[in-house]
């Protein structure tokens with residue numbers, strides 16, 4: 749895989765995206781059995797130009813994904 753922006757193949761894969769404990773949860777949301785969750789996201793970063801070439805998750809994708817906007821934890 750090469751960077752779509754600069755063509756470099758110097759890409760760091762599977763870098764985890766930070767999740768802070770309070771507030772700023774970043775990631776696709778899904779509806780869980782007892783509570784809603786946020787999937788841990790990872791990205792690939794081009795080490796040449798800094799472009800993030802890909803976002804992905806490693807966990808099971810068979811979830812009830814939430815598409816409605818809104819504050820985390822608020823139904």
Ligand SMILES: [Zn+2]
Pocket residue numbers: 751752753754755756794795796797798799
């Ligand atoms: Zn690049």
